Structures are given as C-alpha cells and as structure tokens.
Amino acid sequence: MRHIWIFGAIWVVLTAIAEWALSSYIASDPFYSVEGVQAHIALDAFDFLLRLVVPVGTFVTVFILYSILRFRADRSSQQDSPHQFRYNPAFTWSWVGVSIALNLLFVIHPGITGLQQLWASAAHAQASSEVDVEVSASQWEWQFSYPQYGLEDVVNQDGQDELVLPEGKTVKFTLESEDVVHGFWIPALGQKKDVIPGMTRTIYFTPTVADDTSHNPMMRVQCTVICGAGHPYMEADVRVLPQAQFDAWVQQQKKLSASGS
Numbered sequence: 001m002r003h004i005w006i007f008g009a010i011w012v013v014l015t016a017i018a019e020w021a022l023s024s025y026i027a028s029d030p031f032y033s034v035e036g037v038q039a040h041i042a043l044d045a046f047d048f049l050l051r052l053v054v055p056v057g058t059f060v061t062v063f064i065l066y067s068i069l070r071f072r073a074d075r076s077s078q079q080d081s082p083h084q085f086r087y088n089p090a091f092t093w094s095w096v097g098v099s100i101a102l103n104l105l106f107v108i109h110p111g112i113t114g115l116q117q118l119w120a121s122a123a124h125a126q127a128s129s130e131v132d133v134e135v136s137a138s139q140w141e142w143q144f145s146y147p148q149y150g151l152e153d154v155v156n157q158d159g160q161d162e163l164v165l166p167e168g169k170t171v172k173f174t175l176e177s178e179d180v181v182h183g184f185w186i187p188a189l190g191q192k193k194d195v196i197p198g199m200t201r202t203i204y205f206t207p208t209v210a211d212d213t214s215h216n217p218m219m220r221v222q223c224t225v226i227c228g229a230g231h232p233y234m235e236a237d238v239r240v241l242p243q244a245q246f247d248a249w250v251q252q253q254k255k256l257s258a259s260g261s
C-alpha cells in the first residue's frame with residue numbers, strides 16, 4: 001500500500017511538471033502560433049489530446065523506473081527479487097478499462113466534435129467568403145490570381161509569387177494543378193489540401209492576424225506532396241494585411257498590370 005502512495009505522489013508531481021513544460025513549449029514554439037479561425041479548431045484538438053496523453057506517458061515511465069529501482073534483487077543474493085507476480089487481474093482490467101474509456105473519449109472529443117466544428121466552419125466560410133483566390137500549382141511554383149479584381153499571377157516587387165490576404169476575411173481558394181499532385185498548405189492557418197491534376201478543389205481560410213512570412217515563417221505557402229526535385233523549395237510568401245492596406249495593394253496591382261500589358 002505504501003508503494004502505491006509513493007508511486008502516486010511521484011506520478012502526480014511528474015505529470016504536473018510535464019504539463020507545465022508542455023504549456024510553455026506550445027506557447028513559445030512558432031509551429032503552434034496559429035493565426036486563423038480553422039487553425040484554432042485543429043490546435044484545440046491537438047492540445048486536448050496531448051494534455052491527456054501526458055499522464056499516460058508519465059504513468060508508464062514512473063511505473064517502469066519505480067519497479068526497476070525499488071524491487072530489484074539484492075546484489076549480494078543469488079535469488080530473484082521476492083517482489084514478483086505474474087497475474088494481477090485488477091490491474092490488468094483497470095488498464096484495459098481506462099484505455100478503452102480514453103479511446104472512446106478521443107473518438108467523441110476531439111474526433112466527432114472537432115469534425116463538426118470544422119464542417120460548420122467550412123459551411124459558414126462557403127456562405128460568407130468575400131475574397132476568391134485561384135491557386136495554380138506547377139513544378140515548382142505557386143501562382144495566385146484574383147478574378148474579382150482582374151489580377152493574374154501576382155508578384156511582389158522582387159518578381160516573386162506572393163499571396164496577399166485581407167485580415168479577418170474568409171478567403172476561398174480554388175486549387176488547380178498543371179502537372180502532378182501538389183499539396184497546398186499554409187502552416188499558420190492550420191489546414192492543407194492536395195492539389196490534383198484534372199480536378200478543381202476548394203479550401204477556405206480565415207486569417208485572423210496581420211502577419212507575413214518575414215515575421216512568421218509559418219505564414220507561408222508550402223507544398224506538402226513530394227512532387228519532384230524542386231519540391232522542398234515549392235514555397236511562396238504570404239502577407240496578411242489589414243483591409244485598408246489590402247485594398248491599397250489591389251489598386252497598386254491593378255495599376256501595375258495595366259501598365260505592364
């Protein structure tokens with residue numbers, strides 16, 4: 001009985017430390033600094049799973065280490081350790097029961113509840129998206145057009161492809177590939193979708209923070225499907241601008257395309 005109390009105390013303390021370390025890691029790691037409505041749904045699911053997995057991980061670790069250290073055979077003795085048992089039905093069935101309960105919980109939340117949130121958010125986005133962006137993927141380049149504004153294959157002042165989005169607005173992306181399968185991913189916005197030749201697919205993002213690739217490397221377009229030698233470099237810069245600046249950018253691009261053609 002004493003061992004159970006000591007084990008429990010170590011487990012609780014280690015779990016508390018691990019949860020604290022996890023929180024500070026997530027808070028400081030740019031990979032988790034999401035800046036979009038849909039991304040927050042995904043991060044909440046991830047966060048919930050990780051938080052419940054920590055006590056399981058510390059339980060197994062403490063269990064093994066405590067058993068090894070506390071119940072090892074005496075060095076001077078040729079005998080096995082006296083603290084041994086082969087069957088412990090109470091423990092076995094508790095373990096099986098807790099595992100089943102946790103897995104069922106994960107299926108319900110964040111599994112079903114998270115999917116419902118994502119679907120609701122997609123339906124809402126579909127009804128309310130205000131900006132259309134046509135994305136063309138090819139080996140190994142992303143090109144962005146804005147049919148509403150008559151802008152095709154926009155580039156920044158250095159001539160690089162660039163995706164510019166208004167802050168707080170839902171954007172509908174129409175994805176097409178000119179050659180092979182690519183993957184359209186903006187890490188900071190938390191979702192991705194394969195871009196498949198011969199198909200037109202759509203995805204919606206609602207960026208919530210004005211940010212750009214130079215401040216946050218996760219705010220970029222990245223190909224996620226190995227599509228040939230240039231795949232790792234198939235990236236494009238993203239700039240999320242407050243609405244007024246976005247409007248000014250549209251006007252500037254319109255002037256540029258008028259003078260260029």
Ligand SMILES: [Cu+2]
Pocket residue numbers: 182183223224225226227228230231232234
């Ligand atoms: Cu690729």
